[in-house]
Amino acid sequence: MKRVVLALVLALCGFLNVTGLDGRALAEDMVAEQAKAPAAPVAPLRVPGATDDRDLPWASDGEANVPYVFHDPAHEGRMTGFEYDLMQAISARMGRHGRFVQNGWDGLIPGLSRDLYALVIDGIEMTPEHKAAVLFSRPYYVTVDRIVLRKNETGLDTLEALKGHVVGTIKSTAAERLLLDHDPTNVRSYDEETNLFSDLKNGRLDAILIDEPIALYYLADDLKLVGPPIGRVAYGIAFPKNNPGLRDAVDSVLGDLMNDGTLHQILARWNLWTPQMADYTGDQTLLDIKPTAWADYRQTMERMSGSSVKAMVHRYVSFLPLVLSGALMTLGVSALAMVLAVAVGLILALARAYGMAPLRWLAGLYVEVVRGTPLLIQVLFIFYGLPAFGLRLSPFAAGVLSLGLNYAAYEAENYRAGLMSVPRGQMEAAIALNMTHMQALRLVIVPQAFRTVVPVMTNDFIALLKDSSLVSVITLTELSQTYIRLSSTYYDYIGTGLMIGLAYLLVGLPFVRLARMAEKRMGRVVAKGHH
Amino acid sequence: MLRATDIAKSFGGNEILRGISLDVERGELISIIGPSGCGKSTFLRCLNFLEHPDAGEVRVEDVTVTSTGQWNRTDEARAHRLRGHVGMVFQSFNLFPHRTVLENVMLAPMQVKRMDEGRAHKIASELLEKVGLVAVKNRYPDRLSGGQQQRAAIARALAMKPSVMLYDEPTSALDPELSEEVLSVMRALDAEGMTQLVVTHDMRFARAASDRVLFMEAGQIVESGDPDVMFANPREPGTRRFLRTLL
Numbered sequence: 001m002k003r004v005v006l007a008l009v010l011a012l013c014g015f016l017n018v019t020g021l022d023g024r025a026l027a028e029d030m031v032a033e034q035a036k037a038p039a040a041p042v043a044p045l046r047v048p049g050a051t052d053d054r055d056l057p058w059a060s061d062g063e064a065n066v067p068y069v070f071h072d073p074a075h076e077g078r079m080t081g082f083e084y085d086l087m088q089a090i091s092a093r094m095g096r097h098g099r100f101v102q103n104g105w106d107g108l109i110p111g112l113s114r115d116l117y118a119l120v121i122d123g124i125e126m127t128p129e130h131k132a133a134v135l136f137s138r139p140y141y142v143t144v145d146r147i148v149l150r151k152n153e154t155g156l157d158t159l160e161a162l163k164g165h166v167v168g169t170i171k172s173t174a175a176e177r178l179l180l181d182h183d184p185t186n187v188r189s190y191d192e193e194t195n196l197f198s199d200l201k202n203g204r205l206d207a208i209l210i211d212e213p214i215a216l217y218y219l220a221d222d223l224k225l226v227g228p229p230i231g232r233v234a235y236g237i238a239f240p241k242n243n244p245g246l247r248d249a250v251d252s253v254l255g256d257l258m259n260d261g262t263l264h265q266i267l268a269r270w271n272l273w274t275p276q277m278a279d280y281t282g283d284q285t286l287l288d289i290k291p292t293a294w295a296d297y298r299q300t301m302e303r304m305s306g307s308s309v310k311a312m313v314h315r316y317v318s319f320l321p322l323v324l325s326g327a328l329m330t331l332g333v334s335a336l337a338m339v340l341a342v343a344v345g346l347i348l349a350l351a352r353a354y355g356m357a358p359l360r361w362l363a364g365l366y367v368e369v370v371r372g373t374p375l376l377i378q379v380l381f382i383f384y385g386l387p388a389f390g391l392r393l394s395p396f397a398a399g400v401l402s403l404g405l406n407y408a409a410y411e412a413e414n415y416r417a418g419l420m421s422v423p424r425g426q427m428e429a430a431i432a433l434n435m436t437h438m439q440a441l442r443l444v445i446v447p448q449a450f451r452t453v454v455p456v457m458t459n460d461f462i463a464l465l466k467d468s469s470l471v472s473v474i475t476l477t478e479l480s481q482t483y484i485r486l487s488s489t490y491y492d493y494i495g496t497g498l499m500i501g502l503a504y505l506l507v508g509l510p511f512v513r514l515a516r517m518a519e520k521r522m523g524r525v526v527a528k529g530h531h
Numbered sequence: 532m533l534r535a536t537d538i539a540k541s542f543g544g545n546e547i548l549r550g551i552s553l554d555v556e557r558g559e560l561i562s563i564i565g566p567s568g569c570g571k572s573t574f575l576r577c578l579n580f581l582e583h584p585d586a587g588e589v590r591v592e593d594v595t596v597t598s599t600g601q602w603n604r605t606d607e608a609r610a611h612r613l614r615g616h617v618g619m620v621f622q623s624f625n626l627f628p629h630r631t632v633l634e635n636v637m638l639a640p641m642q643v644k645r646m647d648e649g650r651a652h653k654i655a656s657e658l659l660e661k662v663g664l665v666a667v668k669n670r671y672p673d674r675l676s677g678g679q680q681q682r683a684a685i686a687r688a689l690a691m692k693p694s695v696m697l698y699d700e701p702t703s704a705l706d707p708e709l710s711e712e713v714l715s716v717m718r719a720l721d722a723e724g725m726t727q728l729v730v731t732h733d734m735r736f737a738r739a740a741s742d743r744v745l746f747m748e749a750g751q752i753v754e755s756g757d758p759d760v761m762f763a764n765p766r767e768p769g770t771r772r773f774l775r776t777l778l
Contacts, residue, residue: 423623423625425621425623425625426625426627428581428621428625429619429621429625429626429627429684430627431581431614432579432581432614432617432618432619432621432688433638433639433643433687433688433691434611434614434615434639434643434691435639435642435643436611439642439643443638443642444627447629448627448628448629451629
């Protein structure tokens, strides 16, 4: 019996190794557990994504996610937020270094099951649906939903009163479900808090129903909170189903932080300690703690989002390093993807034009499938799907690969048209000169085909540069992602938009020039004959 | 030096060549004439396996290729060896438009025979001198007249040092005076002892320059012999009909 179990464990470890999980560590855990099972029940923690045994990588969507985890507007490149502070406290208490990993909201849970990081904290509500997908810690924050109105509105202070009015909220939240149950036709769901509050201000919405922390932090001068608290929302830290060990460890630390008042202090600094939290933790003390983090944020926002020239210059200069790093990411991903697209595209085109039947057929199938499915799906499939087959790529490699392979299909068709445009007699002349098929292709056919495809290639490359914005869904912060982050943090869509647009043009320029040069050189080849 | 035996070829059930045999002596200039669709171009293209015959055998120098209709790697390798002895010139010249005249002539010797650039350049220059194109050797093909292009194509084929040259209607796309430039190059090669097979519609050339004329009709060689005898006194009714309509 024991041997059977051991064999199963080993087989499982083999499987886990293939899928990239840390099978060896798991095996060691098990051996360790077996060895000292009665005496010491504590097994070493499995921390997915950790680079060493002190690392604790945790993920959140830090784009415009005030006051949870967000880019500190006062210090670009630094993260802050009450969840950020909480994770620092938890990590320290566990003797580890908390390391923030950025991931888009939709990718947070898939990334968890891909073992990109150990846990996710991002105001995730502990709903039955979520509980089916992940393991939750105990709640670290309980709050309520609140109604937000323009200052000049009155009356709409209960769910009942909201009936018949257009109400906005954030998608897949408790607030959204409440609204849908009540008056489904008038609900507008948003991805981003910034857009949501803009639309209330500019009159597209009559009211907002949203978690109280968000309401507090996004409340501008011309808006107000009204009515009594609605519902109850509990946030939990999410872990993968297969890691109860880490969940239990974090849970116990979380309990300590509640008991010794650390959580209370953190929340008070963010102006987020509420009667609900007092009830939940049973901590009815009143600490004399100034809401310093809250005050700092409000001050900085007033200073940064000011419309004086000085404030604007200060703001845009502080954006430059971020825009630059976004531009480098866009350029890097695009340039490498183009190289890949040209190489694979040429191989596909040659296979389709001159290959044997099965090869021709396969190349054709590839082109049709890749052209016929959205690039976004391909990016997600390669990054989150392929690990199931044992292929784990870094976000950068996955971005380059998916963009490159996608554009290879378009290039293949372009090159095939080019190859077909070369007269048959050219191949015959080359063969008659005793060249092999490969020599004929390389020396005679491909160079001539290339001349006709350069203008189309230029177009494709500019399109690719812009499509590279899609890799932002797999945690790469390129130009578009930078735009979303900056514009939504500072409510400034025009200024940052112009900056990012300019950056795209500057990045694209070298490619346009390169294509021009290629065209010119080809032109000169023909022109040379004139004199 | 070239022997073709029982060459047969069909396209989609249509018999184009019905078992043609031909022996060519070294230094001979043979003209192949006949009505359109008689298979003369296909026959020529079977001799260097640009078309794969359904049956038959071609021997050039020491290389023999037998075709059974199932063309495979070994056949292609043999055909490749055979083509090393055979040069070909096309009706539409087929010069490489992305390379200069000189580069067109140097390309195959350098790439196929791995000749160094200096030697290839020397050989190409001599050949271009011979066909009268030294002045335009650095031009691209589209800046040349048709006659110049065809002479460049001949130089390009000669650069591979073939022992037999095949011409597929070399002057059909040219005006009479430009044809003459090309034909005089072919005559000069004949004088040097080059073996040449010419599919042509130019009866004056066939009669005046050839050592032997073949008349083809419906996929077969109907009549062959001395040009003066055949043109003055054709034996076969088909030959007679064909020559009467032309002259």
